[in-house]
Amino acid sequence: MAIAGLADHDAVAARYKSVDPVYEQTRDMRLLGFVFFLLSDVVLFSMFIFAYLYLRSSVPNWPPITASGHRLPRFDTAFAAWNSIVLFGSGVTMHFAMENWKHLNREKFNFWLVSTIGLGIAFLLGQAYEYHNAAISWAGSTMGASFFTLTGMHGFHVFLGVLYLVVLLVQANRGVYTPSKYFGLTAGTLYWHFVDVIWVALFYLFYLM
Amino acid sequence: MATDALHSAHDHIHPAPEGFISKYVFSIDHKVIAIQYFMTGFLFFGIAGLLAELVRIQLLVPKGLIMSSSVYNGVYTLHGSAMVWMVIIPLVTGAFGNFVMPLQIGARDVAFPWLNMVSFWIFPVAGAILFYSALIGAPDAGWTEYPPISLQGPPGTTMWCVAIFLIGISSTMTGLNFMVTIIKMRAPGMTWTRMPLFTWATYATALMNMVATVALSAALAALFMERVFGVPFYDPAHGGSPVLWQHMFWFYSHPAVYIMILPAFGIVSEVLPTFSRKPIFGYKMIAFSSMAIALLGFAVWAHHMFTSGMAPWLQLPFMIITMVIAVPTGVKIFSWTATLWGGRIHFSAAMLFATAFIATFTFGGLTGFFLASVPADLHEHGTYFVVGHFHYVLFGGSVMGIMAGLYYWWPKATGRLMSEKLGKLHFWMTFIGMNGTFLPMHWLGLQGMPRRYATYETFAHAYPGAQLWNDVATYSSFIMALGLPLVIFNMIWSLKHGKRAGANPWGARTLEWMIASPPPYYNFKHIPQVLGLPYDFSEPLPYRNLDHKTDPYPAPSPATLSPGPLTVGAGV
DSSP states (O other): OOOTTOOOHHHHHHHHHTSOHHHHHHHHHHHHHHHHHHHHHHHHHHHHHHHHHHHHHTSSSSSOBOTTSOBOOOOOHHHHHHHHHHHHHHHHHHHHHHHHHHTTOHHHHHHHHHHHHHHHHHHHHHHHHHHHTOSSOTTTOHHHHHHHHHHHHHHHHHHHHHHHHHHHHHHHHTTOSOSSOOHHHHHHHHHHHHHHHHHHHHHIIIIIO | OHHHHHHHHHTOOOOOOOSHIIIIISOOOHHHHHHHHHHHHHHHHHHHHHHHHHHHHHTTSTTOSSOOHHHHHHHHHHHHHIIIIIIIHIIIIIIIIHHHHHHHTTOSSOSOHHHHHHHHHHHHHHHHHHHHGGGGTOOOSTTTTOTTHHHHSOTHHHHHHHHHHHHHHHHHHHHHHHHHHHHHOOOTTOOGGGSOHHHHHHHHHHHHHHHHHHHHHHHHHHHHHHHHHOOOSSOGGGTOOHHHHHHHHHHHHHHHHHHHHHHHHHHHHHHHHHHHTSOOTTHHHHHHHHHHHHHHGGGOGGGGGTTTTOOHHHHHHHHHHHHHTHHHHHHHHHHHHHHHTTOOOOOOHHHHHHHHHHHHHHHHHHHHHHHHSHHHHHHHTTBHHHHHHHHHHIIIIIIHHHHHHHHHHHHHHHSBOOOHHHHHHHHHHHHHHHHHHHHHHHHHHHTTOBTTOSOOHHHHHHOTTHHHHHHHHHHHHHHHHHHHHHHHHHHHHHHHHSOBOOSOTTOOOSGGGGSOSSOOTTSOSSOOEEOSOTTOOSSSOSEESOSSTTOOSOOOOGGGSOOOHHHHHHHO
């Protein structure tokens, strides 16, 4: 990847290690705690995905056929695909933001983080548009129930993520983080990638499967 | 230079809070939080115990003595829900885990003290919401709240969802907190295989709390949405499946059984060697079997659903894995028995509870084996046999363990010894009362008495002993219940009149006994260095750098200090 000044990985690693032991232990614990938090979040999504697959496999047809005899429509895969590209793109920009922070390119960090926030908001607007134009409702069928619950939970995670990234942007520019102490940014990056990965699963389950 | 820096990291002591609020109310000290958990849990224990007595009084006569069927439904639902989520789980993890585990690993607090405080303060709120639900129409589908009954249940059922969801969040956060604490904050030299067994049990419990409880949160959120917004998950009329709830519920609630029992295993593993004056037998086997139980516990949930219309081919694997769990459990029971063998046993109140635990828990485990077997379960499911079984495990197991731990660690928490005489009286009342209450339930169940019925007139026609044995159970439960005010009196009495305990009244070897009772705010002035297992009762102690003056070693110079928990953590 052609980003200027990203070759000096040793310098990045050296800065990461140069912290005092109290901070190092705190960072270790927070990182582990954050990973565990994401793990428990994975279980939350997994349970609803299990519920979706269970309900889906318990009827002969999917999309299910309603009591009045008509078959529910499939979701708009093409639109969701474009929206997915927006979200995955935000994962890439987040990666650039983090790398630039580690390599002390403050301006590029700001540019990529703001891009990430913008793409996150764009994804949420796309989801709002999709919800608004959906042919099925949350309460109408098990298909609607699992779709809106899972994508809604995911959308809520993206929403919280956008808020978190805004806080990180402000904090980073106020000097809360230093070249060697930036756990908040690490956590934000992890969280954002996590939200991306969850979307891969949801996109397959609702639009492709 | 590095050693000096690490040394100072070690001796990083925060000053104790001054104000009443920060000291006793919104405290971030794990010891204060543990006592808060303990007091709240005991309050709920009293309420849930009274509800149990109402159930027993109702069953004194076949046509039911004091209440209508619908009230009865609410009473046993609240009893079960409160005992599981508001009493046992908070007591074994929040109270004992919080108080003992950081001391045992030589840490100054848990990894995230502030999160610990939030975990605690959710608990009384959740408990209040749960009991408040009784005022607006108590949930009435039993603690398992199976749909579709729970979908049609009174308004309190929604409150029930909220209360259990909240306490679930609290459990998840506590689990996460304890996991990080045990992985990252052990004193130097405390390798995984030098960790005290209660800490091992807490670790296995925390893992399950962190992973499984979220499954319950998901199931509850779906039930809440279905009740409030009509979103179909469980209602077959709208394409949902009631069996889906059972899968999601038991995917949590079976591990929850081990969440409730593993810390009790840990408590007993501490009490038995101390009062036998003998190293624990099979340390590693006990430690690893906790982990085996925790992992296997995730793969057995559907044994609760043999009569729910599950696919028959699924029943066999669930039956076999359930029976396999008896292996690590048996390993523990044999190890405890072997610990007692040839020891110089001192029957203190704590030891009485711990030894009785082995018997009563084993009995509950054996009846579990009956229930795990599909053909037997088809007959026993939904009868009092199940009620007898899980009360032997939860009362004869968890509560007996809690009481053993209470008598064992009370002097550490308060600096005072409880009255041994009253403690032994409490033990015999509890032991006789619990066996008298729960033992008859087994044959009542085998004769076909269904659980959760407010009356048993039909059953009494079929089985002449029905009323006799129900009355035996009820009168025994009074004996058991009277033990509770006795132990509460004993606790309060000891605060003023109990003998001063000193640092180590039982002559135990784990780290919590190497500091003053009650421990100072910072626990350890110097983080000790651990040289070996804490179950060898010979001299010298397996520690260096102790604050206490019984330290047989001279204080080492900073240069010989181990690099600290950082390197230990890095090795994991």
